[in-house]
Amino acid sequence: MTRSSEAAHGEVRGRNTREPRLADRLAAALDRPAAQQPEWPDPAQARTVVELLRTAPPIVAESETAQLSEQLAAVARGQAFLLQSGDCAETFAETTESHLRANLGLLKRMSLLLAHAAGLPVVPLARMAGQYAKPRSQSVDADGLPVYRGDMVNSAERTLAARTCDPDRMLRAHGHAARAMTLARRAYAQEPANPHTGLPSYLRGTPGGGRSVRTAEEIGREQGLSGEQIYVGHEMLLLDYECAPLHTAGFTTGPEPLLVSPLAHFLWIGERTRGLGDAHLAVAELLANPIGVKIGPSTTPEEAVEYVRRLDPYATPGRLTLISRMGHSRVREVLPPIVEKVTATGHQVVWQCDAMHGNSRTTPDGRKTRHFDDIIAEINGFFDVHRTLGTHPGGLHLEATGEDVTECLGGPRGLGEADLSARYRTACDPRLNEEQSMELASTVADLLAE
Ligand code: PEP
Numbered sequence: 001m002t003r004s005s006e007a008a009h010g011e012v013r014g015r016n017t018r019e020p021r022l023a024d025r026l027a028a029a030l031d032r033p034a035a036q037q038p039e040w041p042d043p044a045q046a047r048t049v050v051e052l053l054r055t056a057p058p059i060v061a062e063s064e065t066a067q068l069s070e071q072l073a074a075v076a077r078g079q080a081f082l083l084q085s086g087d088c089a090e091t092f093a094e095t096t097e098s099h100l101r102a103n104l105g106l107l108k109r110m111s112l113l114l115a116h117a118a119g120l121p122v123v124p125l126a127r128m129a130g131q132y133a134k135p136r137s138q139s140v141d142a143d144g145l146p147v148y149r150g151d152m153v154n155s156a157e158r159t160l161a162a163r164t165c166d167p168d169r170m171l172r173a174h175g176h177a178a179r180a181m182t183l184a185r186r187a188y189a190q191e192p193a194n195p196h197t198g199l200p201s202y203l204r205g206t207p208g209g210g211r212s213v214r215t216a217e218e219i220g221r222e223q224g225l226s227g228e229q230i231y232v233g234h235e236m237l238l239l240d241y242e243c244a245p246l247h248t249a250g251f252t253t254g255p256e257p258l259l260v261s262p263l264a265h266f267l268w269i270g271e272r273t274r275g276l277g278d279a280h281l282a283v284a285e286l287l288a289n290p291i292g293v294k295i296g297p298s299t300t301p302e303e304a305v306e307y308v309r310r311l312d313p314y315a316t317p318g319r320l321t322l323i324s325r326m327g328h329s330r331v332r333e334v335l336p337p338i339v340e341k342v343t344a345t346g347h348q349v350v351w352q353c354d355a356m357h358g359n360s361r362t363t364p365d366g367r368k369t370r371h372f373d374d375i376i377a378e379i380n381g382f383f384d385v386h387r388t389l390g391t392h393p394g395g396l397h398l399e400a401t402g403e404d405v406t407e408c409l410g411g412p413r414g415l416g417e418a419d420l421s422a423r424y425r426t427a428c429d430p431r432l433n434e435e436q437s438m439e440l441a442s443t444v445a446d447l448l449a450e
């Protein structure tokens with residue numbers, strides 16, 4: 001990581017300014033085709049909103065983003081582990097202290113458990129403070145209404161008026177993100193630095209298979225992160241929202257100046273928008289923020305190498321996170337050639353396992369769910385692949401909440417299909433609940449300790 005000095009670029013930068021060449025490159029990127037963008041009924045209103053967002057206050061500090069980049073470099077080198085978790089879709093209604101605390105408390109307990117087992121620092125990254133836009137497979141739902149695209153775009157309510165895309169929602173999303181970030185900073189720092197506090201009783205005792213339990217202070221020290229800083233990330237999907245506030249970054253990962261997003265520390269490109277000729281990738285190339293790309297089972301090793309070449313041109317460790325979401329039945333077959341080909345380039349990426357999105361299924365009564373055992377099976381496959389190839393299984397990407405929801409099957413209480421209706425509350429994909437998540441963390445702790 002180098003700080004680009006003002007002298008080196010011959011200009012004084014103010015907030016929300018863009019170097020002319022970067023502004024041109026951004027405009028060219030946005031001229032490319034972009035999948036999954038809403039059709040605003042009133043484009044002039046959308047332009048007004050975009051203009052307002054250009055000068056909206058930052059959600060995160062650029063210095064924190066630079067710090068996350070350093071920590072992801074450590075993950076890429078095998079010296080740390082990345083744990084990313086949160087709601088599939090955040091909603092405006094749940095920008096509440098209790099919901100954010102529940103999710104952050106869970107993230108901190110999982111992080112501490114893993115740090116303890118692995119003896120490695122764990123970098124906590126919340127799917128939070130911006131995860132309000134969703135890519136969808138269909139454009140209409142079962143009732144023939146336009147599909148819900150996340151609170152940033154329309155409302156989940158089942159009326160045509162509610163489902164009509166409304167650009168003012170981008171401004172509301174920014175307000176919710178700012179509030180969520182303020183709450184998150186405080187809540188994460190206040191969560192106890194002890195993996196046992198708040199653990200379900202069946203998990204208390206000897207996490208990680210009977211290794212000695214160190215004190216909270218020792219674990220905190222080992223984390224080397226003060227245990228206080230929480231990072232946030234979301235899918236960089238809705239380009240009107242994401243691109244409006246981009247400005248020239250004060251840090252860069254190579255010889256060229258870049259833009260930086262003040263909307264999140266970490267941004268990822270989803271499985272449905274990762275086309276090599278498309279706008280999302282072209283925008284991400286211009287960013288100093290660390291970037292993730294979701295890679296599903298149709299990803300070829302050649303494509304993965306192209307992501308590396310495009311998004312990590314200066315071979316900066318941890319600059320790119322490849323988030324595999326292959327499904328438990330495919331991961332052992334599809335992931336190895338990708339890992340081999342990327343490793344052969346010499347670039348050091350973060351390998352992260354999204355164990356959720358390749359393992360979705362629908363119950364006979366039409367609920368989207370995932371089975372705990374399938375999620376664990378994909379994680380086992382991911383670890384086996386990396387152990388075999390000598391690469392670092394660097395992180396996990398989960399949809400999980402500290403609330404006691406019934407959205408995923410299986411786990412310690414053996415939830416069945418008949419149990420799902422009790423507390424099925426997600427606005428989009430099914431999340432692991434607290435006890436399923438801690439059981440998963442305990443399993444991963446054992447894998448990391450091997
Ligand atoms: C998601 O993370 O919620 C998501 C839609 O993932 P993917 O792009 O991998 O399908």
Ligand code: MN
Pocket residue numbers: 088089357399428429
């Ligand atoms: Mn999801």
